[in-house]
Amino acid sequence: MKRFLAIIVLFVAVLTQGYSQRKIVNLPDLPGFITLKCDFHSHTVFSDGNVWPTVRLGEAYRDGLDAIAITDHIEYQPKKDQIPTDHNAGYNLIKEMAKEYNIIPVHGTEITRSMPPGHLNALFITDANALVKDSVYDVIETAVKQGAFIQWNHPGWKSQEPDGIPKLYNIHRRFLKNGWIHGIEFFNDSEYYPNILEWCQEYKLAVMANSDIHGIISERYKEPEYTNRPMTLVFAKEKSEAGLKEALFAGRTLAYFGDMLAGKEEFARPFFYQCITVGPKYHETSKNYYFDITNHSDIPFYLVNGPKGAPTSITLNARSVTRVVLSKAFKGTLTYDVKNVLIGTDKTMKAEIKF
Amino acid sequence: MKRFLAIIVLFVAVLTQGYSQRKIVNLPDLPGFITLKCDFHSHTVFSDGNVWPTVRLGEAYRDGLDAIAITDHIEYQPKKDQIPTDHNAGYNLIKEMAKEYNIIPVHGTEITRSMPPGHLNALFITDANALVKDSVYDVIETAVKQGAFIQWNHPGWKSQEPDGIPKLYNIHRRFLKNGWIHGIEFFNDSEYYPNILEWCQEYKLAVMANSDIHGIISERYKEPEYTNRPMTLVFAKEKSEAGLKEALFAGRTLAYFGDMLAGKEEFARPFFYQCITVGPKYHETSKNYYFDITNHSDIPFYLVNGPKGAPTSITLNARSVTRVVLSKAFKGTLTYDVKNVLIGTDKTMKAEIKF
Amino acid sequence: MKRFLAIIVLFVAVLTQGYSQRKIVNLPDLPGFITLKCDFHSHTVFSDGNVWPTVRLGEAYRDGLDAIAITDHIEYQPKKDQIPTDHNAGYNLIKEMAKEYNIIPVHGTEITRSMPPGHLNALFITDANALVKDSVYDVIETAVKQGAFIQWNHPGWKSQEPDGIPKLYNIHRRFLKNGWIHGIEFFNDSEYYPNILEWCQEYKLAVMANSDIHGIISERYKEPEYTNRPMTLVFAKEKSEAGLKEALFAGRTLAYFGDMLAGKEEFARPFFYQCITVGPKYHETSKNYYFDITNHSDIPFYLVNGPKGAPTSITLNARSVTRVVLSKAFKGTLTYDVKNVLIGTDKTMKAEIKF
C-alpha cells in the first residue's frame, strides 16, 4: 500500500504549495479594536471560478487575511455538466482546514440577479441550498432568517449599470427599510463606487472592499501594478466569527485597495493617525526646522494642497520615513488634504501634521 | 435576459484573465527543425490538481509553450465525491479552445502505480477511460494500441525510490523490449535524474522535462528563484500534432529547466552554438584582444575549466553580451566545460569558442 | 611592493564593478543602416555631476549604448575648490578605455547660458578649454570651427522657460541661419518638448534624447518606473566616430525614452515595421480569424482608434506576442494610431496592420 501513502504525501504538498509562509500586513489596530483583514467575495469551480476552494484558503493565509468567504453563484453554474451543483460545497471543503490556518471561514453565497437588485452576497448563512428560489425577495428573506449579513456587490458594474454609477432602485429602498442590506462594496476588484459612501453613512452600512476573484489572486494582484489585494478592514472586539459579525453589523469597516482607503471619517481619521509618527524635529538652522514623518503602514499617503509657506505636497511612502524641511517663517497649522483617503463622493480627508 | 449576457461576458474575462499576452521564449531552432516548447505532465481538479483545465491552457499561452498535456491520475481521484470521474474530461475541455491559442493539446493521462513501474504518462491516446484496468501491463498494451507515447515519470521520486536514483526493474526492461517506453523525465519539476541520460542514449528514448504541476504555474516558478518553467524542447519538422509526435518518437528532444539543459550531445551541441555569437574582435592592444560573446538565449551558460593563459571561466548571462579580454600570449584553443549542459550522468558538454 | 600590486587589483575591480555584462537592447536596424544607441548629455565631478567619468563609461557598456558624450558645464564649476578646472578632463579620462569597451567616446561640453540661447552641447570638439569666452556667439563659432555638432539642450526647461514650451528666439534663428544648430533635445531626462519636431523637420535637424544625468543612471532609471534610459537612436552607415558624425549631421535619428518614440516620420515608420511581425493567421472559425502580432522590440506599441468592427485598441507589449481575434465580418483595412510614436507636435503615427 506504499503507493497510496506516497500519493497522500503528494497531495498535502500540493495543498500547501507556496502557502507555508504568511505575509505581515502592516495595518494598525484602532484603540479598543483589532483590525481584521477580510475578503468577502470569491469564486471557485463550484460556479464560474477556476480553482478548488482550498486554493482560496491558501491564498488568504499567505496574504495575511483573517477571514474569507467563498461566494459561488447560486443562479450560474457553468460547470454543472462536470460538477453536480451543491451550493454548500465550497464552505464545507474549507471549514475544518481553516482552523488549522487561523482563518475565519465565512459561509456565503452570491445571489446573482439582473439589476435591480443586481448581485448580493449573503454571508454567515447556514444553508446556501435553501436560497434556491424564484423570487429574490424570498431569497433575501430566507437568508436574513438564517442570520445573514447582506452585501450589495459591485453596485455600479457596467454590465448592469452602463454609466458605472450605482443607483438606489425601489427594491433596494425596500430592502434597506427592512434592514436587509448591511454593507455595500466600495471596491470590487479594481472598480470603485464613491457615491455609496453617503448611503453607508445614511443607512449605517459597512463599506466593503473585496476581490470577487475568479482566477488566481497572485496573478491578478501583482507588483508593480498592485502590492496588495482588496481588503475589507473590520474593526472587531476580538478575532472570532462572533467578533467579526458584530463589527460588520455595526458598520465598523474601511475599504482598502491599491493605494486607496475609503469609508466613514470616524474610522478613517484615527486609522490614518495610527499609521504615522511625526517628528520630533532633529535639527534646526537659522532658516529651517528638520523633522521626519514615519509611515509604518503599507498604504502610502499623498498629502496635497499644503498651506502657503509650507511644502505644497508631501508623499509619505509606505513603510518609509519622509524628511520634511519647514521654513521657520511658516506660522500656521500644517493642514493637508490626504488625496487617497476618501470619506465621501467628492470628499477627501483633511489631516493636520503636528511635529 | 440581460443578466445572462452579462454573466457570459464575465466568464470570458475570467478565462483569459492575465493570458492575453504571450512571452517570447528565446530559444533557437536547430537547422532543419523548429523547436517546440512543451509540458507533457500536468494536473487539474479532475484528479489531485487544484485548477480547472482551461487554466493550464492559459498558462501555456502566456508562457510561450507550443504543446501541453493534461495528465490526470487514472487511479487517484480524491475529488470524486464532488466531481464524478471522467478521465477524458480534461482533454475534452481544452481541445477546441487550444486551436484558438495556437497550442497543440495532447490527449494524455497518468498511470499511477507503485514502483515498479511507478508512474507513467500515456500521451497521444484516444480514450483514457479505456485505461482503467487492474494489470499495468494490460494498461500499457492498450495505450500503445491507441498509438501512445509512453513516458516514465519522475523515475527517482523519493516517495517511491528512497535513494532518489532511478533504477531499471524487470518490468521496465520488459516494457523497453516491447518498445513500450518512449521517453523518461530528466526533470520533473525541480527534481532531476542524471543517470537516465545513458538509458535514453542506449534505448533511443526522448529526454523529457515537465512541470507535473498541481497548483499554479506562476506561483511555483517565479523570479528570482526561477525565470522559466520546465520544458521539453522538441525538434520537429513542423508545428503540428503529427510533427510533434514524429519528433518525440524519434527522440529529438532536450530537457530544459532553470539554468540547466540536458540531453543527447547530438542535440545539445548544435543548440548551444545556435544560442551564441562570438566576436569578431573589436579592439587590440599590444597585450590583449578584445571581443564580445553574445548569448541570445534565455539560458545562461557557465564556461569553466578554461585553458591556461585564458580566462578560467566565462559566464554568458542570458540575453546578454559578455566582454572577453584575451592575452595575445595565449596560443591554444579556447575550450571550456559548459557546466550547466549535461550530456551524461557525470558528463558536461565541452565547447570551443572561436573568435 | 606587494601592497601596491594588491591595490591595483582592487582598483581594476572597482572600475568594472557591475559593468562586465552588457544588456542586449532590442531595437532593430533600418535597411541599409545600423542603429547606434547614444547618450550625448552627461555630467561628472568635473562640473556638477557626482561621479568619476569612468562610471559613465561603465554605465554605457552595461546599458548597451554605442556612444556617449560627457558634457560638463563650461560656465558652472561648483567643485573647483577641490578639482581645478580642466574642461577636457572628462573626455581624456575615458578616451582610451572606451576602445576596450567598444564604445565611441564623443568629445563634448555644455555651454551653459541663460535663455536665450539657453544651454547647448558642442559635440565632436577638439578642445573644450578653447570655448571659455564671454560671447556665446564667439563660443559657438569656435566650436563649429572645431567641427562641432551643436545640440540645443532642454529647450523648454522650466527654470529658463517658465511655461515649459520651447521658443525660437532671434539668437536661435541667427544660429540656424548660420548652420550652427544641428540637433535639439526632444527628451531631456523625462521631460519632452513636442513642438521641436516641426523645427527639426523644417531646419533638417536631428531629434535627440539624452539623460543629462548628474547622479547614477541605474538609480534614476529603474524598474518598475523605467525600463530604459533615454537614447538617441542614430541610423549610421557604420559603427565608428565618422559614421556616427555623418548620420547625426544628416539628421537620421529618433528619440527614445520610456515607452515613447519621437522623430521624423521617414524614420519612425520603417522603424516600427522592423519592430513587429504580423501573422499569418493560424486558425479560423466560421466567425473569426486568429493571428499573432509579435513585437520583437523593447518598446511597447499602443494601437488605438481602430476601425469599426475590428478591435478598438491593441497593445503590443515589448518582447511579446499579442493574439488578435478578428471578426470575419470586418472588411476594411486595419489602420490604427500608434499612440506612443510622435511625428509632430500633436501628431501620432498611423500604421496599417496587414496579416
Place this chain on the structure above:
Amino acid sequence: MKRFLAIIVLFVAVLTQGYSQRKIVNLPDLPGFITLKCDFHSHTVFSDGNVWPTVRLGEAYRDGLDAIAITDHIEYQPKKDQIPTDHNAGYNLIKEMAKEYNIIPVHGTEITRSMPPGHLNALFITDANALVKDSVYDVIETAVKQGAFIQWNHPGWKSQEPDGIPKLYNIHRRFLKNGWIHGIEFFNDSEYYPNILEWCQEYKLAVMANSDIHGIISERYKEPEYTNRPMTLVFAKEKSEAGLKEALFAGRTLAYFGDMLAGKEEFARPFFYQCITVGPKYHETSKNYYFDITNHSDIPFYLVNGPKGAPTSITLNARSVTRVVLSKAFKGTLTYDVKNVLIGTDKTMKAEIKF
C-alpha cells in the same frame, strides 16, 4: 543673473535625487539600548572611489543608516593628477549636510599598508592630514592620541593573506597590548572572517560589518542577490556621536549582512529574541498543536537540527509569519541551531522556541 539661480536649483535637485525617502530598517533595539545602523568604511573620489562624498550621505539616508564614515586611503591617491590631496576633504564636505539628514558623520581615514598590519581605519579622528607618516606605528599612535577608534579592515583579504584566513602578527599583538585596536571587520563587503570572533571575545573588541564601497551602493547590493548593505549594529545609550563612540569602545556591536548575523552571544541572543514572537497556539486537534512564529525583522532565521519528533527545521522568513504544526506526542524542548547566527568560528547560536 537668472541663469545662476536656475543652476542652483538644478544642483540641489541633483544632490537629493533618489534620496528624499528613507527606508525603515526592521531591526529591534535591545533593552536599554537603541540600535544604530552604521557603515564605517567607504571611499570617494578623494582616493580610489568613484563618487562625490555627498553621494555617500544620500545613500546612507535612503538606506536607513544612522552613522557613516568616509575613509579614503591615506597612501593611495590615484586621482591626484586631477584632485590635489586633502585627506579631510571627504569629511568636511558632508559634515554640515549630515545634520540635515540626521546622520552622524564620523571623521575617518584608511591607513593603507601591506600585511602586516594591513589596512586599518582610524575613526573619530580630528585631522587625517596629520596621519601622513612613514611608520605605521607612528600613524596609529597619532590617531589614538586624536581619540581614534582603530578598526582592522578585511583581515583575511586574499590580496594580502592568500589563504583568506586572518592571522595575528606580532605587530597586531603589540597594537592590541597597547590598546590600539578596538574593532575588527567580520564582514567587509560580502567577505567574512569567522575566526576573528574569538579575538573580539578575548580582547574585548567590537565586531564590525562594513561595505568598503568604492562604486555605487545600490548597484553593489541589489535584489534579488542582496536585500541590504553590510551594517555594523551598534547598541548605544543614545543616538549621538558620543553615544556611538561609547558603545563602540565598549564593544556592543553585531555584524549584519545578507542573511547573516555575527558577534558575541551576549548581544546575538537577546537580539534574536527581540526579532521574533512565538505563539500562542491558536488551534489544537487530537494530534497536533498549531501556532505561529512571527519574525518582525529584516533578517530571516534558519532553525535547523530540531529535536526528534518536532519539525527538523523551521525557516522564519524576514517580516513573515511561519505556521508551526507540532505533534502532541512531542514532549521535549524545542531547541534549534540558528544556522545563520554565528557566535564563534564554528559555532552557531542555539535557541529555544517556547510557545
